[in-house]
Amino acid sequence: MGDLPSGDVKAEPTERRRTDVLIIGSELSALAAAAICAESGLRTVIVRQKTLSSVITAQSVQTFDHRLGSNPEIQAIIDRAEKAISRSPKVVDLQNALSFGAFDGGIIGAASPSQMHIIEPKYVILAEGWREQPIRFFNWDLPGILQESAAMRLMHSFGIPPGRRLVVTGVPERAMLLADYIRKQDIEMAAIVIEGADQEAYEAWMHDLLRIGWRITTARGGNAVRGAVIVNGGKKERITCDCIITCGSLEPRVELARQLGCLMSYEDDSSPRIVVDERCETSRRGIFAIGSSAGISDPLKAVHSGEVVGRIIVGRHRGVGE
Amino acid sequence: MRKSYDCVIIGAGISGLTIGYHLCLRGMTDILIAERSYIGSGASGRNIGGVRAQWTRKDNIALAKESIEIFRGLSKEIGYNIWFRQGGYLFLAENEEQVETLRESIAFQNRNGVKTRLIEQSKLNEIVPFLDSSRFLAGAFNPDDGVLLPFPILWGYRDRIIEMGGEIVTMTDVKEIGIRNGRIDSVKTKDGEISTENVVNAAGRWSSRVGELAGVKVPTKPYRHEILVTEPLKPFLDPMVVTLSDGFCMNQSIRGELIGGVSDLKELPSASWSSSIQFAQRMSRRILQLFPSIGGARILRQWAGSYDVSPDNSPILGMVREPEGFYIACGYSGHGLMISPKVGKIMAELIATGRKDPLLSGFTLDRFKEGIAPPKEKLVIG
Amino acid sequence: MNEILEAIEMGHTDLESLKRFVGFGTGPCEGKQCIQFVRELLFERGIDPGIGITARPPITPVPLALMSQEESDEEKL
Numbered sequence: 001m002g003d004l005p006s007g008d009v010k011a012e013p014t015e016r017r018r019t020d021v022l023i024i025g026s027e028l029s030a031l032a033a034a035a036i037c038a039e040s041g042l043r044t045v046i047v048r049q050k051t052l053s054s055v056i057t058a059q060s061v062q063t064f065d066h067r068l069g070s071n072p073e074i075q076a077i078i079d080r081a082e083k084a085i086s087r088s089p090k091v092v093d094l095q096n097a098l099s100f101g102a103f104d105g106g107i108i109g110a111a112s113p114s115q116m117h118i119i120e121p122k123y124v125i126l127a128e129g130w131r132e133q134p135i136r137f138f139n140w141d142l143p144g145i146l147q148e149s150a151a152m153r154l155m156h157s158f159g160i161p162p163g164r165r166l167v168v169t170g171v172p173e174r175a176m177l178l179a180d181y182i183r184k185q186d187i188e189m190a191a192i193v194i195e196g197a198d199q200e201a202y203e204a205w206m207h208d209l210l211r212i213g214w215r216i217t218t219a220r221g222g223n224a225v226r227g228a229v230i231v232n233g234g235k236k237e238r239i240t241c242d243c244i245i246t247c248g249s250l251e252p253r254v255e256l257a258r259q260l261g262c263l264m265s266y267e268d269d270s271s272p273r274i275v276v277d278e279r280c281e282t283s284r285r286g287i288f289a290i291g292s293s294a295g296i297s298d299p300l301k302a303v304h305s306g307e308v309v310g311r312i313i314v315g316r317h318r319g320v321g322e
Numbered sequence: 323m324r325k326s327y328d329c330v331i332i333g334a335g336i337s338g339l340t341i342g343y344h345l346c347l348r349g350m351t352d353i354l355i356a357e358r359s360y361i362g363s364g365a366s367g368r369n370i371g372g373v374r375a376q377w378t379r380k381d382n383i384a385l386a387k388e389s390i391e392i393f394r395g396l397s398k399e400i401g402y403n404i405w406f407r408q409g410g411y412l413f414l415a416e417n418e419e420q421v422e423t424l425r426e427s428i429a430f431q432n433r434n435g436v437k438t439r440l441i442e443q444s445k446l447n448e449i450v451p452f453l454d455s456s457r458f459l460a461g462a463f464n465p466d467d468g469v470l471l472p473f474p475i476l477w478g479y480r481d482r483i484i485e486m487g488g489e490i491v492t493m494t495d496v497k498e499i500g501i502r503n504g505r506i507d508s509v510k511t512k513d514g515e516i517s518t519e520n521v522v523n524a525a526g527r528w529s530s531r532v533g534e535l536a537g538v539k540v541p542t543k544p545y546r547h548e549i550l551v552t553e554p555l556k557p558f559l560d561p562m563v564v565t566l567s568d569g570f571c572m573n574q575s576i577r578g579e580l581i582g583g584v585s586d587l588k589e590l591p592s593a594s595w596s597s598s599i600q601f602a603q604r605m606s607r608r609i610l611q612l613f614p615s616i617g618g619a620r621i622l623r624q625w626a627g628s629y630d631v632s633p634d635n636s637p638i639l640g641m642v643r644e645p646e647g648f649y650i651a652c653g654y655s656g657h658g659l660m661i662s663p664k665v666g667k668i669m670a671e672l673i674a675t676g677r678k679d680p681l682l683s684g685f686t687l688d689r690f691k692e693g694i695a696p697p698k699e700k701l702v703i704g
Numbered sequence: 705m706n707e708i709l710e711a712i713e714m715g716h717t718d719l720e721s722l723k724r725f726v727g728f729g730t731g732p733c734e735g736k737q738c739i740q741f742v743r744e745l746l747f748e749r750g751i752d753p754g755i756g757i758t759a760r761p762p763i764t765p766v767p768l769a770l771m772s773q774e775e776s777d778e779e780k781l
Contacts, residue, residue, distance in 0.1 A: 004556065004558060004613075004615050005616055014603075103597050103598055103602075104594075104596050104600075
């Protein structure tokens with residue numbers, strides 16, 4: 001039967017479970033909520049891709065660096081949460097799993113590479129974080145072109161330089177932070193290509209590299225990036241490089257919220273946000289969105305949102321007023 | 323949008339658009355097609371695009387056969403490639419009773435000019451390689467059946483209608499139908515009143531509601547049917563395969579995706595378009611029963627649509643006695659697209675000239691009164 | 705990209721209709737990357753893109769082998 005995809009996917013029996021709380025995501029806010037629910041003895045299912053948080057950007061590294069343990073407050077939160085999760089017999093921690101949809105009857109499906117889970121939760125906490133949007137130009141999918149989160153993972157988590165001579169482009173604030181980070185790694189920068197920004201705001205060492213008002217139109221190279229073509233009105237410039245890092249806009253993951261029927265709002269740049277009230281509850285009662293899903297990017301505030309929601313759910317579950 | 327039209331068609335699915343197209347061809351261009359959502363938002367845009375002539379009623383066969391002939395030339399006629407591919411339909415029997423059903427249907431179809439033939443178990447893999455033929459005792463195969471892409475047909479009709487002077491409005495619900503002295507007089511939308519003497523109910527899953535607006539009882543019920551699509555695979559499946567037990571029906575599109583559905587025969591009528599996990603589970607199990615070697619193929623998306631089901635699984639067409647000027651073209655029970663070319667023609671003829679094509683006689687609304695009903699259609703998928 | 709611009713010109717000004725005409729949002733990314741892009745195109749042309757495409761499950765592709773598994777008998781939690 002040769003050419004068809006094989007049936008050799010190692011699959012285990014599908015698990016169906018009822019639970020009090022379903023927490024989706026691996027952000028700090030999710031961990032904080034999980035800690036509260038676990039410590040209060042609620043049946044809790046966590047669906048997360050444990051290994052790395054959904055987006056590491058230079059901005060998030062600058063704000064806190066839990067990976068290297070350099071922010072003790074954050075590290076304490078993580079330790080407490082992981083301990084509570086592993087200790088409680090009522091917590092099911094599905095690591096390496098992704099939620100794939102909301103179905104009839106309030107059912108949410110999740111899958112790891114070898115097993116499907118059908119979950120029937122009373123309460124849902126959405127903490128799926130951001131997705132980085134790609135920046136497109138001709139040949140944008142050549143090897144050597146990376147999104148900021150991927151480049152940061154290489155450099156920050158694994159200590160591997162993504163290239164020898166880098167071009168950075170995209171959202172100005174993040175591009176600048178990234179350029180700064182790259183310089184600290186002693187990697188050569190070729191250019192910083194951003195559309196609109198105030199030159200004076202940037203440090204002197206960057207001035208020669210800055211191309212404000214320019215954008216990349218083409219990545220050159222056959223099997224891998226060898227250069228970039230940038231334009232500004234009628235002007236054109238070719239830059240030699242072996243790596244282009246794009247800092248695309250960050251969009252909250254909202255697909256599950258939309259399938260669950262949560263009200264969405266659209267900002268002026270027409271990107272979707274989950275509508276939540278001051279308690280992080282969405283338009284559907286019992287479904288909450290915390291952390292970056294609710295537009296909260298500051299880590300301590302995100303943790304706080306997780307704790308608040310955890311407590312609200314525990315309270316409702318016990319029939320106690322809010 | 324103007325204040326008066328010769329005819330208002332409610333619904334811009336395949337039914338309404340085909341009728342509108344043929345009215346314009348006949349010179350009756352003062353028409354408005356009012357669609358409550360976007361073109362093809364209903365079943366017309368949610369189906370697999372299957373086209374078959376394997377039926378157990380003479381009139382259903384006639385409608386389908388003539389429609390297949392029209393589909394063959396339709397791309398040229400409307401200026402959009404509809405990708406009509408005649409790879410055949412293979413109905414599969416899993417027990418002796420089903421084999422008998424197939425034998426009878428084949429004989430009936432052959433008598434009515436359809437070339438379906440019986441395929442023994444040992445020969446099934448010649449028609450569908452990779453099929454696990456050990457499950458199936460026999461099959462019925464008509465090579466002239468096929469699949470097409472529904473959307474280009476809708477857009478083609480839309481363009482031609484507008485070109486010929488007809489009008490189509492979307493996001494426009496018809497809220498009221500005005501009747502005076504037993505005759506259609508007007509319709510009302512959010513944009514006001516439109517005077518007209520002819521209204522066509524081509525509203526698909528909303529057809530019984532639209533009927534109520536005119537005081538006409540249309541005995542159809544919506545049944546949810548779900549479909550899923552896999553990632554593109556190397557081409558291996560030519561025909562549409564169908565099983566009788568559970569309305570399983572699947573084809574491989576020109577992009578290589580497997581697309582199909584299976585029914586929950588116990589599901590109650592509903593106009594819901596939500597997705598159920600049970601469907602995805604049932605469908606995947608069925609797919610792997612038929613094609614055990616493709617477990618690694620991934621499901622990309624799932625959606626739902628409705629069949630507008632009539633009591634005998636056959637369309638409701640023609641005029642009603644009262645009010646005058648009210649026409650019906652609905653109740654297609656899951657096979658509206660495949661008979662639309664012929665239906666569109668004879669409905670337009672009726673509306674424009676009053677002539678009733680003989681084929682219409684088995685599909686009147688009146689037939690559901692006691693004693694008049696023609697036989698129920700048996701070869702229903704799902 | 706050009707197809708999308710042409711389609712907008714032809715009058716496909718809502719996302720659902722555009723999607724069916726051009727086919728964006730129907731590959732394995734399920735619209736996660738391209739919907740935004742098209743929304744912006746419509747927005748730039750002064751067209752309100754509306755609520756957005758109905759998000760259809762599954763959000764990420766699921767192999768038939770996983771979806772078809774029987775459920776284990778154990779009573780869970």
